[in-house]
Amino acid sequence: MMVVLLGATTLVLVAVAPWVLSAAAGGKNLKSPQKVEVDIIDDNFILRWNRSDESVGNVTFSFDYQKTGMDNWIKLSGCQNITSTKCNFSSLKLNVYEEIKLRIRAEKENTSSWYEVDSFTPFRKAQIGPPEVHLEAEDKAIVIHISPGTKDSVMWALDGLSFTYSLVIWKNSSGVEERIENIYSRHKIYKLSPETTYCLKVKAALLTSWKIGVYSPVHCIKTTVENELPPPENIEVSVQNQNYVLKWDYTYANMTFQVQWLHAFLKRNPGNHLYKWKQIPDCENVKTTQCVFPQNVFQKGIYLLRVQASDGNNTSFWSEEIKFDTEIQVFNIRSLSDSFHIYIGAPKQSGNTPVIQDYPLIYEIIFWENTSNAERKIIEKKTDVTVPNLKPLTVYCVKARAHTMDEKLNKSSVFSDAVCEKTKPGNTSKIWLIVGICIALFALPFVIYAAKVFLRCINYVFFPSLKPSSSIDEYFSEQPLKNLLLSTSEEQIEKCFIIENISTIATVEETNQTDEDHKKYSSQTSQDSGNYSNEDESESKTSEELQQDFV
């Protein structure tokens, strides 16, 4: 009896023991955190989570990661046994374009189960960190040098030159903000006031990946005292006889100037060793506000030009950089006749092959009286322009250049050569009217003819006639052959010509048979529309007969 009681108690104790022990240990099983947030800024991965159970203290957390496609989990260094609810890591050699998975568990004396975080692609989650900004001040301009926040980043390894930046600039005193979007890493802001403090902040963007970064800290700089010599302004390029003519304006006289150029594509890549402004030899130390250099100095491409003035002791700051595209070339103007009818012709390249205009252009036409210098400017969309209200019997000179209609594209050609013509005497309007009517009457038959031809074309293409061509009639005058080539409206019966009469080879009985068969065939042909079935039948018959022969 006692033994039984003892046995029962032992059993009960054994059954209850684990439960008691765990109760003594302080409780329920550890639960892993249920929510983990992953933030990525440049190369830094920041993980944040919440404790699953606030009451349990002294819990540490550990992370593992797994690349998709692999089976093993790897310990995440930098995030092992973390006491807080946040950890950073950045030293992984990962392919940022491949998905990875993370898992977390809580640890105390025992460990909780793993909680797997949803897999993600690091690049998709990554944000662009604040860029580095370096400023240089001039009197009325600020030069901005921007570079990515993290050098040799793993996340942005492919994007070294793809970043575009945008900035917000304001005067420290007024606080009125101005936004500038879509700029490259070397940018200059003009038209500022001297001796003023300007503050700005910059953020980077990767537009094709829909990423906009965070703003850099605010940088402030004070512009310098106004320089004695202002920079040259209104730089323009035009063409004369296989040379480029560069002209600019300057307020003071007796200055020497120099001109520098740069490949436009280097703006994307300022770190390049080629990023050096180079002198144009023909424009070094010129005394006039213009300089001439041959066209072959520049190979085909887009360039930037800038001019600087000097009076021997002091130099001005560099002028605004103008974009100069060798591809949009010069236009020729031909003044057709009196009262100034200007026809802007297609531009010619050096090989005398016309350049196709690929984008809509507007034309800026400047004309002036040869004697005076007062210029008048008109802007036209057409290449055929009539300038009204001119003085009769005066010599006017005209030059033109093209601009792309799209302001964003912002391309302009160089000015064409100036063409001078004398206007005709007045009262030409009546003459023009008569001439106009005559031309219209003269042109009318041509227009009608052209329309007719066009309609004929349309009819030929879309509504072809069913009549046979006349040339077929020429060559095939015989009716039967003609019918062979064309399908006619009524079916014609063809007489069947027997090529070989097999009946002579076969036996008498069969001869009779074949005769009958032939009769059958001929009666059939009158109903058959084609020759093909007939031939097949005769062929099969002859082969049978031949077989019989050989048997």
Place this chain on the structure above:
Amino acid sequence: MSTKPDMIQKCLWLEILMGIFIAGTLSLDCNLLNVHLRRVTWQNLRHLSSMSNSFPVECLRENIAFELPQEFLQYTQPMKRDIKKAFYEMSLQAFNIFSQHTFKYWKERHLKQIQIGLDQQAEYLNQCLEEDKNENEDMKEMKENEMKPSEARVPQLSSLELRRYFHRIDNFLKEKKYSDCAWEIVRVEIRRCLYYFYKFTALFRRK
């Protein structure tokens, strides 16, 4: 027998003329820009071809498949904007590759030409995308994306695939330590990629 071909020729000429006239009046701004884009792209293809006389035979051994993502072919009506974006991305990536590493393998003249060309190409595509952005609601979408948490952003599968492709190319160059053969293989690959996108520029013209 000889009158009909003449007729066809005449018709063709007239038809083409009418076609150009109609096309000229209907397609403005960005669409007309695409003709220039095609020309610049074609020039770049020629530059890439002329950079080397011929592909060195000994480099054939090292050739690997980079697997250019061809998913645009799967779409029956590919989104013009997606292709333009991918093309823009491709232009920048190609520009990146040819700009960043200094190497003496090719003449500087060739390098400059290809960089000028790729920059121009990227510039035109950027202008077009900017224009489209202002026309459509994309600006709002972009701002919304800015504020959303990163996961909820609009998935750009094709952009990621393209990036993986260029990552493979970049890795290949690094592994081969920028050898001459590696550069030759990359040049041919980029030319292939550019030609693939060049074919799509024909789609941009239709509205």
